[in-house]
């Protein structure tokens with residue numbers, strides 16, 4: 001039996017019906033074609049599936065879609081506006097902070113939550129914030145630099 005859920009998805013009010021055992025990740029990817037959040041481990045270990053729930057990063061592979069009822073969900077697709085990328089997305093590109101890109105949506109959305117809460121983090125705070133997001137390619141230094149570039153740019157304004 002399906003359950004009706006009402007939630008905000010990338011700033012739009014959505015009503016949807018889901019089976020009670022489906023994860024938010026599967027519903028985002030399969031029902032809404034929002035394929036930025038990735039399934040890596042499916043166990044809450046890698047952060048590839050990270051989305052924001054009421055502004056906080058969560059592993060959408062561990063969340064049931066019914067738990068999104070009444071909540072505000074932001075995925076990587078909701079960060080850009082039309083063809084205009086968010087500063088973090090631009091900085092990741094400019095700093096070469098991605099290789100295969102599998103971890104990137106989760107990294108960017110986690111960084112977004114950090115900068116929303118703490119616009120001028122230290123490098124250690126950035127490292128701590130992304131500690132739940134695994135990257136097999138970059139060695140993390142360029143990712144940290146990309147996030148710090150945005151934080152420092154904002155502090156210079």
Ligand code: FES
Nearest residue numbers: 040041042044061
């Ligand atoms: S796929 Fe969700 S944490 Fe790895």
Ligand code: FES
Nearest residue numbers: 099100135136137
């Ligand atoms: S860029 Fe490949 S896993 Fe991070």
